[in-house]
Amino acid sequence: MTDAELFAKLQEVDARVVQLPNCRPLAVEVPVGFLLAFMGKLKSRPDLRFIQLLDHLAMDWPEKNEFELVYQLYSIEHDLLLAVHTRISRESPYALTMSRLWPIAQYQEREVFDLFGILYEGHPDLRRLFLEDDWVGFPLRKDYKDYFMLEMPE
Amino acid sequence: MSLEIRTLSEIMNPPQTADSPLSTQEYFVNMGPQHPATHGVLRLVLKMDGETIREVIPVLGYIHRSIEKMAEYLHGRQIVHLTDRMDYLSALANNWAVSRAVETAMGVQTNPRIETIRTLICELQRVQSHQLWWGVLGLDLGALTSFFYGFRDREEITDILEETTGARLTMNYIQPGGLMFDLHPNFVPRVKAFIKYFRPKLDEYETLLSENVILQERLRNVGVLSAEDAIGYGATGPVLRASGIPLDLRKQQPYGVYDQVEFSVPVGTVGDCWDRYWIRIEEMRQSLGIIEQLIDNIPDGKFMEMKPAAKLKLPAGSFYLQIETARGSLGVFLQGTGEDIPHRCHFRSPNFNNLWSVTKTAVGGKIADLVAIVSTLDLVIPDVDR
Numbered sequence: 001m002t003d004a005e006l007f008a009k010l011q012e013v014d015a016r017v018v019q020l021p022n023c024r025p026l027a028v029e030v031p032v033g034f035l036l037a038f039m040g041k042l043k044s045r046p047d048l049r050f051i052q053l054l055d056h057l058a059m060d061w062p063e064k065n066e067f068e069l070v071y072q073l074y075s076i077e078h079d080l081l082l083a084v085h086t087r088i089s090r091e092s093p094y095a096l097t098m099s100r101l102w103p104i105a106q107y108q109e110r111e112v113f114d115l116f117g118i119l120y121e122g123h124p125d126l127r128r129l130f131l132e133d134d135w136v137g138f139p140l141r142k143d144y145k146d147y148f149m150l151e152m153p154e
Numbered sequence: 155m156s157l158e159i160r161t162l163s164e165i166m167n168p169p170q171t172a173d174s175p176l177s178t179q180e181y182f183v184n185m186g187p188q189h190p191a192t193h194g195v196l197r198l199v200l201k202m203d204g205e206t207i208r209e210v211i212p213v214l215g216y217i218h219r220s221i222e223k224m225a226e227y228l229h230g231r232q233i234v235h236l237t238d239r240m241d242y243l244s245a246l247a248n249n250w251a252v253s254r255a256v257e258t259a260m261g262v263q264t265n266p267r268i269e270t271i272r273t274l275i276c277e278l279q280r281v282q283s284h285q286l287w288w289g290v291l292g293l294d295l296g297a298l299t300s301f302f303y304g305f306r307d308r309e310e311i312t313d314i315l316e317e318t319t320g321a322r323l324t325m326n327y328i329q330p331g332g333l334m335f336d337l338h339p340n341f342v343p344r345v346k347a348f349i350k351y352f353r354p355k356l357d358e359y360e361t362l363l364s365e366n367v368i369l370q371e372r373l374r375n376v377g378v379l380s381a382e383d384a385i386g387y388g389a390t391g392p393v394l395r396a397s398g399i400p401l402d403l404r405k406q407q408p409y410g411v412y413d414q415v416e417f418s419v420p421v422g423t424v425g426d427c428w429d430r431y432w433i434r435i436e437e438m439r440q441s442l443g444i445i446e447q448l449i450d451n452i453p454d455g456k457f458m459e460m461k462p463a464a465k466l467k468l469p470a471g472s473f474y475l476q477i478e479t480a481r482g483s484l485g486v487f488l489q490g491t492g493e494d495i496p497h498r499c500h501f502r503s504p505n506f507n508n509l510w511s512v513t514k515t516a517v518g519g520k521i522a523d524l525v526a527i528v529s530t531l532d533l534v535i536p537d538v539d540r
Contacts (some may be wrong), residue, residue: 020472022469022471023471023473024474027472038161051386052385052388053388053418054483054502055485055487057487057498062384065216070472072485072502076385076399076401079406079407102386103386103387103510104388105471123157126157126158126160127159128215129215130218
């Protein structure tokens with residue numbers, strides 16, 4: 001299936017998807033409010049069957065005041081790769097958990113919570129993953145400061 | 155919808171309930187972080203009921219080095235030098251994954267010689283990695299001999315790779331646009347000699363450990379991971395294939411010269427520790443076959459397609475490329491903004507995703523079973539923590 005064919009299928013699922021330019025594999029953006037329903041259909045539709053969540057990550061865009069969440073999906077049956085992007089505001093970084101669709105999402109979301117501070121509603125066990133429980137701040141945010149980080153000389 | 159941020163101490167110290175003042179039923183045991191059977195600094199908090207495991211809580215971060223943060227300040231060619239510290243047993247495959255992502259983002263073409271050497275050297279390292287796993291598996295289960303056998307034969311490959319790459323463990327050889335240097339003249343004859351040496355040794359491995367009754371009893375029907383759970387928990391590589399899913403990126407989405415060589419993908423049926431054991435033994439045979447097919451057919455050409463000083467400007471866009479390492483699919487995500495450093499670099503590490511199936515499979519078993527399960531998952535902890 002080519003990228004164009006796959007994108008046409010995704011538009012059947014939800015007309016609000018937008019294709020992102022210059023990405024590999026095919027990347028689409030979905031408004032965060034429809035994300036969970038969209039993902040559920042991606043997983044269950046027999047012509048898509050994205051049953052494996054390969055990866056979940058976040059990106060920080062301080063100048064746009066946004067976090068971008070990325071889900072990398074894989075369909076074993078049809079050998080399809082797809083990246084689903086969504087954007088949430090930096091002030092209230094809330095997203096819905098995907099752990100009911102893919103159990104692994106629970107742990108990948110814990111990593112993102114630990115490093116970015118994204119709060120996943122409905123998450124069964126939201127804890128720090130790599131850092132200690134009393135760590136202050138979220139290190140992968142672009143504005144993270146720590147005492148050992150050096151300033152670039154002028 | 156609830157949102158509550160918890161801590162580990164809350165889980166380990168639950169409030170005492172009135173009807174059980176003695177609280178003698180369930181207790182917590184720390185396995186690791188310094189435990190020989192966890193292959194590094196993995197800490198497993200076990201909720202025990204007598205000798206039976208009720209819950210496994212992996213606690214990570216003892217070797218977290220924030221490689222992803224560091225990568226946001228480095229060029230594609232420099233990121234390669236961090237990746238060998240993640241999964242040190244598949245250092246060259248990690249190099250390759252980053253190189254592929256950068257090459258795809260920039261649209262760089264490589265020549266057949268580069269791709270053949272990359273394939274060849276990664277297959278050598280796959281054999282080397284499985285040899286170490288085999289030796290350590292025996293050690294975990296109480297058979298010291300296999301450890302010496304595994305390391306003796308691993309030494310042969312380490313010597314071959316040391317001649318070419320200059321390092322014995324943290325190897326950096328593949329870089330965006332090609333290789334760092336050409337093959338050592340001794341490489342081809344020594345690899346041929348190694349294959350001749352190792353094929354009978356592999357059969358010896360089977361008679362030494364595989365046919366051992368104690369090993370079979372320890373592995374068969376222990377830690378059964380169903381196909382559904384394996385997919386749901388994000389397992390890849392031999393762990394997924396042991397559960398009966400014939401998914402191998404070398405076949406499914408061929409890269410390098412894997413589409414020009416013949417090999418088969420071993421698939422398990424039960425998904426227990428024995429299947430994971432058997433698959434890795436068989437993979438070593440297949441890898442030797444791939445090396446045999448390629449070693450006489452290395453095309454001529456340049457070993458580097460870009461000028462070493464050329465700037466690697468990543469175009470705006472997100473790129474996610476995968477590669478099959480000895481442990482599963484390693485994905486590299488790069489977000490470019492038109493500058494030479496990525497806005498975000500993320501590694502989908504196979505070990506991180508393979509680890510979590512242990513919270514499912516070890517429950518209801520004994521600690522001795524957990525040792526076998528963790529050993530057959532073949533975890534490299536620096537890759538889990540990154």
